[in-house]
Amino acid sequence: MNVSVVLFTADLRVHDHPPLCAALDGSRHVVPLFVRDPAVDGAGFAAPNRLAFLADCLHDLDAALRRRGGRLVVRSGDPVEQVCEVAREADADEVHVAADVSRFAHRREERLRRALEADGRRLHVHDTVTTAVAPGTLTPSSSDHFAVFTPYFRQWSRQRLRAPLGAPRTVRVPDGVASGELPSRPAAADLSPALAPGGETEGRRRLAAWVRSGVTAYEERHDDLAGDATSRLSPHLHFGTLSPVELVHRARGAAVPGAEAFVRQVAWRDFHRQVLAARPAAASADYRTKHDRWRSERSAREDVEAWRQGRTGYPIVDAAMRQLLYEGWMHNRGRLLTASFLTKTLYVDWRVGARHFLRYLVDGDLANNQLNWQWMAGTGTDTRPNRVLNPVTQAKRYDPDGTYVRRWVPELSGLDGPAVHEPWKLQGAARAALDYPDPVVELSEGLARFKHARDRG
Numbered sequence: 048m049n050v051s052v053v054l055f056t057a058d059l060r061v062h063d064h065p066p067l068c069a070a071l072d073g074s075r076h077v078v079p080l081f082v083r084d085p086a087v088d089g090a091g092f093a094a095p096n097r098l099a100f101l102a103d104c105l106h107d108l109d110a111a112l113r114r115r116g117g118r119l120v121v122r123s124g125d126p127v128e129q130v131c132e133v134a135r136e137a138d139a140d141e142v143h144v145a146a147d148v149s150r151f152a153h154r155r156e157e158r159l160r161r162a163l164e165a166d167g168r169r170l171h172v173h174d175t176v177t178t179a180v181a182p183g184t185l186t187p188s189s190s191d192h193f194a195v196f197t198p199y200f201r202q203w204s205r206q207r208l209r210a211p212l213g214a215p216r217t218v219r220v221p222d223g224v225a226s227g228e229l230p231s232r233p234a235a236a237d238l239s240p241a242l243a244p245g246g247e248t249e250g251r252r253r254l255a256a257w258v259r260s261g262v263t264a265y266e267e268r269h270d271d272l273a274g275d276a277t278s279r280l281s282p283h284l285h286f287g288t289l290s291p292v293e294l295v296h297r298a299r300g301a302a303v304p305g306a307e308a309f310v311r312q313v314a315w316r317d318f319h320r321q322v323l324a325a326r327p328a329a330a331s332a333d334y335r336t337k338h339d340r341w342r343s344e345r346s347a348r349e350d351v352e353a354w355r356q357g358r359t360g361y362p363i364v365d366a367a368m369r370q371l372l373y374e375g376w377m378h379n380r381g382r383l384l385t386a387s388f389l390t391k392t393l394y395v396d397w398r399v400g401a402r403h404f405l406r407y408l409v410d411g412d413l414a415n416n417q418l419n420w421q422w423m424a425g426t427g428t429d430t431r432p433n434r435v436l437n438p439v440t441q442a443k444r445y446d447p448d449g450t451y452v453r454r455w456v457p458e459l460s461g462l463d464g465p466a467v468h469e470p471w472k473l474q475g476a477a478r479a480a481l482d483y484p485d486p487v488v489e490l491s492e493g494l495a496r497f498k499h500a501r502d503r504g
């Protein structure tokens with residue numbers, strides 16, 4: 048066979064890339080293709096932070112292919128039309144692509160298969176490119192997917208993962224296939240000021256540093272808000288600049304104490320993907336409804352705005368929300384407690400929060416974001432759906448001396464130790480001198496509202 052096309056989607060790397068390796072094994076020439084799809088922008092997923100990270104990833108991928116004698120072909124438009132056009136121009140027999148889980152990805156795959164077959168070409172869809180274990184591989188006896196993490200993880204841990212593949216040495220691209228410009232980053236003014244850079248080179252640098260020195264203390268330190276001791280690999284997993292299969296092998300290979308606790312978190316990612324693959328509607332509808340009558344964005348406008356801006360009067364919530372705006376990323380403990388605050392204390396619809404997170408998160412990911420929001424809202428896979436995280440208790444446990452709050456809420460930087468978590472306890476002039484809002488809601492009032500709504504439901 049002479050020519051194959053490899054369609055890159057959420058797998059923007061050359062290491063451990065089964066579609067690229069399969070194409071190179073079977074063909075003399077390969078067209079590495081990325082299609083910028085305007086429908087993704089139209090659906091609200093083109094957040095500036097992620098567009099900047101994506102631009103970094105595409106430039107880095109193009110450079111990696113050029114070092115191997117090839118290049119990245121970039122097109123813009125409907126991916127099915129564009130792939131078919133490139134396949135015709137290059138006279139390709141086959142197209143290779145990674146499997147993905149959203150309804151959007153499934154439809155794209157089906158349309159692409161039909162369109163290519165009509166042209167006499169074949170589509171190959173590769174598993175375990177964007178997940179370590181493919182959705183649908185593990186199922187309980189009574190369903191097409193696991194709805195609870197623990198039994199899923201038990202089976203997941205026993206799976207033998209395929210061996211990671213090396214990066215190809217040479218990529219030969221046929222002449223005469225036109226390419227558009229690589230996209231550039233959006234204007235800096237539209238981005239979070241401390242946004243992390245993207246690209247496979249950066250992802251592999253982070254991975255090496257993490258395996259060398261970070262993962263050891265993961266189990267004890269992953270919830271320490273100020274310590275910032277998690278891997279920060281989430282955007283690299285989202286854009287596929289790192290392979291989850293390789294990540295699990297490398298973490299286990301380090302054979303250090305924190306490795307299994309870390310691998311368990313990576314399994315959560317696969318877990319959510321197998322839920323979304325089986326129930327694509329869970330991206331926007333309750334996975335397990337409690338018949339909540341949430342406050343809408345409109346009816347809770349002031350509370351929602353205070354939450355978005357980090358002005359709720361609860362320092363730990365505000366610190367985490369400001370980290371999101373400034374970095375385009377938030378610590379997992381911050382995500383949990385801000386999501387609990389919005390859905391359980393302010394009793395606002397989880398979709399309002401999920402939308403705001405997707406607007407800023409550089410790792411913003413349909414499966415992980417929507418299903419984690421649902422987990423915290425009690426409409427997802429949590430086996431204790433009425434769990435409420437008290438922001439003061441959480442603050443004292445996960446930011447015991449207040450360092451994280453003072454880092455992100457400078458108005459409170461003059462308050463020492465854990466006193467920073469309860470500024471409303473200050474008296475007289477000390478309180479009046481603070482330029483910091485009173486709490487938007489009493490915790491007891493929020494809890495009463497949640498209980499009332501829950502009992503009514």
Ligand code: FAD
Binds near residue numbers: 277282309315416
């Ligand atoms: P580490 O602690 O180093 O974990 C390693 C990897 O494991 C992560 O990169 C991630 O891929 C995976 N992981 C860790 N925790 C989870 C989890 N709870 N669920 C699924 N996978 C996990 N993660 C996203 O990647 N994208 C999102 O849009 C997203 N939205 C979230 C929204 C809410 C409300 C909550 C509570 C969590 C969300 N998460 C999301 C999960 C988690 O917070 C992030 O993956 C994690 O904080 C990323 O930081 P890290 O790479 O340092 O994680």
